[in-house]
Amino acid sequence: MFCLLVFMCFGEKFDESKVNVVAKVHLDLLLHFRRFRVLTSFPKLGKILFRNRWKELEKLRSDRDKVVIRLIKSRIRSGNSEPQLGSDQIVAYVDTLVNLRFPEEDSDHGNGERLTLNEMATICSEFLNGGTDTTTTALQWIMAKLVKHPRIQSKLYDEIVEVVGPPPLPLKGVKLEMVINEEDLQKMPYLKAVVLEGLRRHPPAHFVLPHRVMKEVEVQGYMIPQGATINFMVGAMGLDPKVWDEPMEFKPERFLNDGVFDVSGSKGIKMMPFGAGRRICPGSDLALLHLKYFVANLI
């Protein structure tokens, strides 16, 4: 998954050793994340009290930025980040950042100003971090559920075979090359239902990112003051018996009876594995595509 996201981010297929370098600098930061959280509580005092921890964080960030900025510069030098009209060249995520200009109404930046290399590095890292663990955790849960429920697995297998035909018989010394592609996935409603049921029953994120209340608001008799930090019980929402029939059961069929289920929550929120509203996960469509692709090919 990380290899795939690195490819989407920088538009190039790197060899394993290069991908491992990118993975290492990200993992180093993620593994120490909890220890650095205290630095955000009292930033000014923390800089004095936790001097060594600050230095450690700065070192890890600068190591990560060096690696990512090198890749960004190499993409810019190759000329491939320039938009080329009429060409079928891959547009990498970083190309969209390189070509981004701040609009006039942005008060923090000059009109037409570009992102700095450090800003681009942070946004690329957010893309790599946001899309790896979440999708692989969901994939592992869905595959575990399919192992536990052979009836559902067979039903899914039958749907796949109906769309792409049976897999070729294994022959000694011949590599099986069958791959289910993106267009085929659109013709598999049960596959989508299996993925949605996996996200309902086991959302990879049990909470969203912390949100800040912009205006004082009353919710069911509770006054939430402006500036408060709030969060949502994503994990519990998908298991609410008032909303879901037999919530602990893994039943993909519930998503077939519901017409087209809107996972963004714009028509009402029954679950929110990707959050909801303005801060909803920007990678939700990509995540659903990756999950359907990997589940179908593994089955």
Ligand code: HEM
């Ligand atoms: C099954 C897979 C995924 C799940 C369950 C998931 C879930 C979430 C959730 C719950 C949030 C917080 C939303 C909020 O605060 O309201 C979020 C934010 C985010 N996600 Fe995902 N995500 C997934 C895949 C991805 C992918 C594939 C990408 C990109 C490649 C991605 C990029 C991001 C980013 C950049 C944010 C931060 C958005 C912001 O700060 O406003 N996610 N995701």
